[in-house]
Amino acid sequence: MPSWSDLAADKKRRQQKAIPQEWLITPPPETTLNVTGIPETCGLLTPRELAITDEDVNTLLKRLAGGEWSAVEVTIAFYKRAIVAQQLVNCLTEIFVERALARAAELDDALKKTGKVVGPLHGLPISLKDQLCIKGLETTIGYVSLIGEYAEKNAVLVDILEECGAVPFVRTNVPQTLMWGETLNNIFGRTTNPYNRSLTAGGSSGGESALVALKGSPIGVGSDIGGSVRVPSAFCGVYGLKPSYGRVPYSGALNSLEGQDSVLSVFGPITSSISGLKTFMEAVIKAKPWLRDPLAVRKKWDEAEYQLKDRDNGRKLCFAIMWDDGVCVPHLPITRALKRVQEVLTNAGHNVITWYPIEHRRLGSLTKEIWDAGSLEDFALATSASGEPLIATMVPAGNKVTAASFRARESGLTAYQLWQVQKERKDIRALYMEHWNNSVASTGTGRPVDAIICPASPYAAPPHGHSKFNHYSVVWNALDYTASIFPVTTVDPAIDVKQPCESFIDAFDREVYDMYEPEAFQDAPICLQLVGRTLEEEAVIAMTEIVDAALKARPQ
Amino acid sequence: MPSWSDLAADKKRRQQKAIPQEWLITPPPETTLNVTGIPETCGLLTPRELAITDEDVNTLLKRLAGGEWSAVEVTIAFYKRAIVAQQLVNCLTEIFVERALARAAELDDALKKTGKVVGPLHGLPISLKDQLCIKGLETTIGYVSLIGEYAEKNAVLVDILEECGAVPFVRTNVPQTLMWGETLNNIFGRTTNPYNRSLTAGGSSGGESALVALKGSPIGVGSDIGGSVRVPSAFCGVYGLKPSYGRVPYSGALNSLEGQDSVLSVFGPITSSISGLKTFMEAVIKAKPWLRDPLAVRKKWDEAEYQLKDRDNGRKLCFAIMWDDGVCVPHLPITRALKRVQEVLTNAGHNVITWYPIEHRRLGSLTKEIWDAGSLEDFALATSASGEPLIATMVPAGNKVTAASFRARESGLTAYQLWQVQKERKDIRALYMEHWNNSVASTGTGRPVDAIICPASPYAAPPHGHSKFNHYSVVWNALDYTASIFPVTTVDPAIDVKQPCESFIDAFDREVYDMYEPEAFQDAPICLQLVGRTLEEEAVIAMTEIVDAALKARPQ
Structure with missing residues (x-):
């Protein structure tokens, strides 16, 4: 039986191998604290890819729906930028390029064939905190003991996002136990702040916030039981929303403190553009999560309240x-x-x-x-x-x-x-x-x-x-x-x-x-x-x- | 310091004194098991009062709204029948005739002056399980230790029912601990089943179900954590509804197992006519209980689902x-x-x-x-x-x-x-x-x-x-x-x-x-x-x- 450190090192090696070699950049020296400019200057992304990744969520969705930008090229653009982010601030856990691109290609085909988008998030890459199980992938929530456990099905929220046309494309780093306001574990190490790498990215959704701050993802999903969406969003300068209990489905995701029924963890969006908050929440709620998650509240999207x-x-x-x-x-x-x-x-x-x-x-x-x-x-x-x-x-x-x-x-x-x-x-x-x-x-x-x-x-x-x-x-x-x-x-x-x-x-x-x-x-x-x-x-x-x-x- | 049994006996004496002497009947012998016919034969209620208490909830509300029946006469009719029920099956705890009649008179005045009903439950007497605090009254939930504790304010649900125009007029018996499927405590004793007094009325809302079965109340409010609305409703042959957690406000009511945040108790209606279920729920939900009870779910009445x-x-x-x-x-x-x-x-x-x-x-x-x-x-x-x-x-x-x-x-x-x-x-x-x-x-x-x-x-x-x-x-x-x-x-x-x-x-x-x-x-x-x-x-x-x-x- 391998030691915990062997298991962790092997997992980290497999992660490294999942990165296409041509996406490796020459990283800036450790003394470069503010790395927010690197995605633009590193030369990996084309001007068009930079334009895609800089775009507001709603405009991005419009261009995807209109066929101006394909889901494949949008996914590639964000993936490249996410891999740059990974090399700068160590924000990722699972990397699965082929799978994401195959899904994006399906969406492009569907749009071509039917002239219609698959759903309100058609073609939008979405990053997920390392709690949201994806069928066939490992989810460790920062624990070595979960290495090698491959999910038999998606978390309910992942199913819903896919049905909405989103492209889950990376998963992001968390602290061991999920109960810290910073992001560090024995498998993937520490996520740092893109604005100043000597500072924390916050936690527990620090992988998400660091990634989104570098525009390596237009919308990420974090979780929040005491500030874990909000603190990293605030530390990394992006938008975030902590909904109330049960507004966004949690079923099928991993968590710590399971069975604690009182102060509950919730999932919420972390986005680089303000429009991402409504776009995400409206799409998820309109998918009627209460029909798939017994803890999701049966409450329709209320446009009058909006x-x-x-x-x-x-x-x-x-x-x-x-x-x-x-x-x-x-x-x-x-x-x-x-x-x-x-x-x-x-x-x-x-x-x-x-x-x-x-x-x-x-x-x-x-x-x-x-x-x-x-x-x-x-x-x-x-x-x-x-x-x-x-x-x-x-x-x-x-x-x-x-x-x-x-x-x-x-x-x-x-x-x-x-x-x-x-x-x-x-x-x-x-x-x-x-x-x-x-x-x-x-x-x-x-x-x-x-x-x-x-x-x-x-x-x-x-x-x-x-x-x-x-x-x-x-x-x-x-x-x-x-x-x-x-x-x-x-x-x-x-x-x-x-x-x-x-x-x-x-x-x-x-x-x-x-x-x-x-x-x-x-x-x-x-x-x-x-x-x-x-x-x-x-x-x-x-x-x-x-x-x-x-x-x-x-x-x- | 008086003994618990002295305290209980004194409370029971005070309850007995609260009954107007002219409403005492000659009770049938204990061997008479089915007492459902007694309210009609005992001679206390006039034919008009019998007609009022036999009426369907919605028709009752229409006649109240139209001024055909006054709130005072409707309250007197149900009060008399409730006191008959009390003498037959021991279903009541708090009896407060003057207060209820004063409230009914206010409602009659308001209708006369404005031509408008105070709310959707205008003039409707409503009975409440002995958990729902009413300002100035004791609430014991079947515990001697709570005798002498007078509420400083109404439970949220009581406030809402009053604002809807209802007339809270009696409170009803419960088992000690509230955690039994029958109804018996050391203060008020046992509630029996009107259809056969050798049988239980069920519990823990057995006082409500026995009262409603005898048409001593058109709508009663029970609570249900494991069947406490449904079992007594079923045992006494009336309608009942156990809503989901938080649909009806609980704040300000007394309960046992306080702080248990997992399988929650809920309030729900117990009624003699089917129309009472919708009438009650729609009125309560339209009062936006979520603005007064932090555990009430912010979910509007959904007529399309109805x-x-x-x-x-x-x-x-x-x-x-x-x-x-x-x-x-x-x-x-x-x-x-x-x-x-x-x-x-x-x-x-x-x-x-x-x-x-x-x-x-x-x-x-x-x-x-x-x-x-x-x-x-x-x-x-x-x-x-x-x-x-x-x-x-x-x-x-x-x-x-x-x-x-x-x-x-x-x-x-x-x-x-x-x-x-x-x-x-x-x-x-x-x-x-x-x-x-x-x-x-x-x-x-x-x-x-x-x-x-x-x-x-x-x-x-x-x-x-x-x-x-x-x-x-x-x-x-x-x-x-x-x-x-x-x-x-x-x-x-x-x-x-x-x-x-x-x-x-x-x-x-x-x-x-x-x-x-x-x-x-x-x-x-x-x-x-x-x-x-x-x-x-x-x-x-x-x-x-x-x-x-x-x-x-x-x-x-």
């Missing part, structure tokens, strides 16, 4: 900005981004008020208690099967600065103890709903707040090993609120000069403050989060489009 | 009859009812095939494991607070035949162990969905089966203490399928002669077989269950109406 019919058609909304969550104060560049959004929304005629958080600290700790209730057993079983070590820190080897924020406790809870934690969380959900409803008194629209705008995390992408347990993302999982990520700006050491601070909420707040060194965060993207209510995906997407348009209408 | 637009407008449906579930064979009268439904549906032009159950036994035991994971602690805490004994059997005192089917195990599970059970249940949900989808090959409609028709329990209402853990109801909670109850016939010892049987599935199956003695079940109603898929309330109601109409069109 058009904000009950909210003055979106003409005058009320956004509430949460400047800080009372747990830790965001770094200066994040606050600068919030101010900019406040300004452009006010100028666009919307009302902007302040959001006062309640119970965020407690919601965070309750969620952690729920996950930790049985996580140690879960992780131990998954790692001990192969003998691989359980990763205890994301700090690069030799660097012993900070242990991970997520750590299984020594002993779990009894079921009854777990129920008490879950009950308290439920009670806070009711309190928070009341709090939201009560905002009607301050909005000036006659409605409660339409959306909260807040940091996605208190910092932009930090150096490897420094992404911490993040209340700014976790609370919305605990509340099951729909939340999106949109880019605002990037860290500029010339503007974002560190300011002295003498009073801190507590040691954690100080630790976060101390982390900020403008030079270290050079070029890091700054994104923000827009939060709506449970199962309000349509409205959240529409409001994110409104904020994004307001930002684009007034360039800095 | 009209069965995607199913040939209901003209030709395919029903699958499950004759037995492989766990135990139903008693002969139940099978007779299934055959009758098969006949009337076939005659009405629908397809009727056989449903082959999978994994029912396992689903039942998994569900029990999930509840039992922490139930002992939950029950112990709730009873030890007052010192009242935990009820271990529903068998009348002195009769030691059968211990209860639901019993907390000696020690619970760890959280991780609970997750494993929950994971297995989730996997079976996916399997079951596939099984349902695969039925498309046998239906002859081009669609999978539209609904399953099956027993609500393997027997009609049994003698007190003999209602057992019931897979026929529990599996649909485990799968979160929507299920309704509709009446078919009653046990007739002259027809339902016991037949010999020599082979049994196992000892439990034999125990159930041995229970059947035609004379003991005299007059017991026989209802059946119609099962649709998750969050398919609209279609399930429509299909129940179709089956009910087919039955009524061909009287026996």
Whole structure:
């Protein structure tokens, strides 16, 4: 029986072999931190391929539907760019060029024969987090013990995407256990941030966000149980959506903490263009996932909610900005981004008020208690099967600065103890709903707040090993609120000069403050989060489009 | 500090005092088993009051809306009949005549002043299970320790019903712990079956079903975690609906096993007329409960699903009859009812095939494991607070035949162990969905089966203490399928002669077989269950109406 490290090395070798030799580039030296320009300069992609991969999702789909661009050439273009990305930031797991191209060719044939697209995503390459099983391929979710397990069928979401005409073409990297805000495992290693490779890409969908940031994929699918779509999207400067439980089907995908029925992981899109969010969600929901996944909510796509019919058609909304969550104060560049959004929304005629958080600290700790209730057993079983070590820190080897924020406790809870934690969380959900409803008194629209705008995390992408347990993302999982990520700006050491601070909420707040060194965060993207209510995906997407348009209408 | 028995006796005395003296009747002797005729013969209700209480829900609402009957007179009529029911089968907990009449008078005033109804349930008295808190009243859910706790606000559902114009007018009895298929507690005692008082009314919503069967309430609200709306509805011969999780708001109501986030309790209507199911559900859902209860699903009332637009407008449906579930064979009268439904549906032009159950036994035991994971602690805490004994059997005192089917195990599970059970249940949900989808090959409609028709329990209402853990109801909670109850016939010892049987599935199956003695079940109603898929309330109601109409069109 081979050792875990032999198994991991063999898997990595097979991955390397799956890359067409002619797609290998001469990589920049490790000292080149910002690699976002390399896809254009490396010479592998033709100008036409660069144009394809730079295109907005909706335009891409139009050109595919019109036959202007074939599915094969679009797939090749994105595949080449994804392989470049892989060589720059190590974002991929499964690579299956032939299979993807064969599928693309089928789609081209179908369009030629029938004159009709196969579905709303006809010909669109889509990347998938390494949880979404594809028939005949391995899915490891970062565990050596899963090497050699070939799926007998697709995850439900993969089936649906294929029926919609999409071309699944790569799978992307994750952290071991899936429960980290960074991306590193014993098989595929670490994914880095394309804007600054000394920074983390975030996690657990860090492979996706790094790939999409380099435009190696127009739409990727990530998962989010505590921020795993949103944190990497924010760290890599792309769009992301965390739907509510059950809006996107999970059945047939692998996961950790299986059987934990309380704070649930959800799949959501990560995209380089804003139009990708609606395109993905509308296509998936119109495929009626509730007929294939017992946990998918039987709720049709609601175009009236997308058009904000009950909210003055979106003409005058009320956004509430949460400047800080009372747990830790965001770094200066994040606050600068919030101010900019406040300004452009006010100028666009919307009302902007302040959001006062309640119970965020407690919601965070309750969620952690729920996950930790049985996580140690879960992780131990998954790692001990192969003998691989359980990763205890994301700090690069030799660097012993900070242990991970997520750590299984020594002993779990009894079921009854777990129920008490879950009950308290439920009670806070009711309190928070009341709090939201009560905002009607301050909005000036006659409605409660339409959306909260807040940091996605208190910092932009930090150096490897420094992404911490993040209340700014976790609370919305605990509340099951729909939340999106949109880019605002990037860290500029010339503007974002560190300011002295003498009073801190507590040691954690100080630790976060101390982390900020403008030079270290050079070029890091700054994104923000827009939060709506449970199962309000349509409205959240529409409001994110409104904020994004307001930002684009007034360039800095 | 008074003893638990003093507290219980005082509460019972206060209840008795709340009954207007002029509404006391001379009760029939205990040997009178079938008391369904007493409301008409006891002389308390006027002919007009009898007409009001005998009326179908929709006609009642029309007459209220038209001012033909005032809310006050309708409330008095039902209140008098409810108090008669209380004297016959002991079905009530809270009695608050003045308050209900004051509310009814307000509604009458509003209609007079504005010419408009307050809402879709204008003037309709509604009874509530003793979990649904009403501001200023006690809610004990059968625990002595909760005597003296007066609610500071209404449960969300109570608020919504009041806004819809309903008149909450009584609350109804439950078993201690809420986790029994019968109705008995140390405060209010036992509720009996109006059709035969030596039989159980079922549970845990047995107070509701007994009251509604005597037409002491047009619509009652019960809750169902394993059959608690359906079993008592079936035992008492009335209509009932168990919606999927979150379709009807639960927030602000009391419950046992709080914090158990897996197999959830739901509220649903219990009604004497079929029209009550749609009326109740449509009114509640149109009030947007998701804006007040974080666990309520944001899903609008879907009139197209109610009209069965995607199913040939209901003209030709395919029903699958499950004759037995492989766990135990139903008693002969139940099978007779299934055959009758098969006949009337076939005659009405629908397809009727056989449903082959999978994994029912396992689903039942998994569900029990999930509840039992922490139930002992939950029950112990709730009873030890007052010192009242935990009820271990529903068998009348002195009769030691059968211990209860639901019993907390000696020690619970760890959280991780609970997750494993929950994971297995989730996997079976996916399997079951596939099984349902695969039925498309046998239906002859081009669609999978539209609904399953099956027993609500393997027997009609049994003698007190003999209602057992019931897979026929529990599996649909485990799968979160929507299920309704509709009446078919009653046990007739002259027809339902016991037949010999020599082979049994196992000892439990034999125990159930041995229970059947035609004379003991005299007059017991026989209802059946119609099962649709998750969050398919609209279609399930429509299909129940179709089956009910087919039955009524061909009287026996």
